[in-house]
Amino acid sequence: AKDGGGGRHCQFEPILHASAEERRKLELSLRGALERHEMELQFQPVVDAKSENIVSFEALVRWHSPEHGFVSPAKFIPVAEDTRLIVPIGRWVLRKACEEALAWPEHIKVNVNVSPEQLLDPDFTDDVVRSLSETGLHPQRLEIEVTESIFLRDASVARSALEQIMALGCGVALDDFGTGYSSLGYIRKLRFSTIKIDRTFVKGAEQQSAESLAIIRAVVAMAQSLDMTTTAEGVETIEEAELIRALGCDKIQGYYFGRPMSASDALKLFSQADRQ
Ligand code: C2E
Ligand code: CA
Ligand code: CA
Ligand code: CA
Numbered sequence: 178a179k180d181g182g183g184g185r186h187c188q189f190e191p192i193l194h195a196s197a198e199e200r201r202k203l204e205l206s207l208r209g210a211l212e213r214h215e216m217e218l219q220f221q222p223v224v225d226a227k228s229e230n231i232v233s234f235e236a237l238v239r240w241h242s243p244e245h246g247f248v249s250p251a252k253f254i255p256v257a258e259d260t261r262l263i264v265p266i267g268r269w270v271l272r273k274a275c276e277e278a279l280a281w282p283e284h285i286k287v288n289v290n291v292s293p294e295q296l297l298d299p300d301f302t303d304d305v306v307r308s309l310s311e312t313g314l315h316p317q318r319l320e321i322e323v324t325e326s327i328f329l330r331d332a333s334v335a336r337s338a339l340e341q342i343m344a345l346g347c348g349v350a351l352d353d354f355g356t357g358y359s360s361l362g363y364i365r366k367l368r369f370s371t372i373k374i375d376r377t378f379v380k381g382a383e384q385q386s387a388e389s390l391a392i393i394r395a396v397v398a399m400a401q402s403l404d405m406t407t408t409a410e411g412v413e414t415i416e417e418a419e420l421i422r423a424l425g426c427d428k429i430q431g432y433y434f435g436r437p438m439s440a441s442d443a444l445k446l447f448s449q450a451d452r453q
Pocket of ligand 1: 250
């Protein structure tokens, strides 16, 4: 895949078609990527649906590889998960996200994605405690994001890790809700702070079938009665934003309100607001 074209077309290759050879090359480069400072965090705003004020930022990891160029997380996170490199990478993400959040106004939270391998690592809770105590970030300002896939492998270990995180005062969001494995049983047992409704439900919401809208409405109603909040993901247009707001979602995230940006650009949003 790496020829005179600099392997640029790799970026557009679907994950499933990444050859074993290509994955091996990615893995080799991924080892040592942290030490070589090739990883960076970007931050995407999450806004309150009614006021449109920023309430949080989601930390999204970026990898600039000298060999492969920019590699999207959709491509390298699965490789990092298979090789357990996600454990040190995820630890770095967590720590860095807490450090950046400390510079924001106190009411702004930070959302950090956590892979199943990372959550199931015996050191995970200690890592969270250390990131909070060493940076001084208040636990309530951290919300970790997990997908339903955490319950597929070792559900009881996953559940107990999440309970420990919640006991620290951190929030736990259920990411990509509605895609794949259904976890209504775990929603009953675990007090998630937020349910993130996947973009597949949001996309073209104003043209969606009555059934899709009924599903969003039902998820919002369920979340409200369980004292959880909802975030609609991937809102790209004003039409989607208005419909999502009308359906009662609490928070909105998507290109319409802001793309992932550098930590310094995120910080600038607050200094500009202060000057007005
Ligand atoms: P995710 O957690 O569901 O993150 C949301 C993804 O949707 C991000 O892609 C974001 O840039 C993108 N997005 C946001 N708004 C819009 C929109 O309006 N339209 C569209 N089409 N997309 C939007 P990104 O940054 O490429 O990340 C992809 C996935 O990689 C994430 O999905 C998450 O599963 C994973 N990921 C990213 N950073 C981390 C990390 O630090 N740790 C772990 N474990 N996974 C990560
Ligand atoms: Ca996420
Ligand atoms: Ca998501
Ligand atoms: Ca996702």
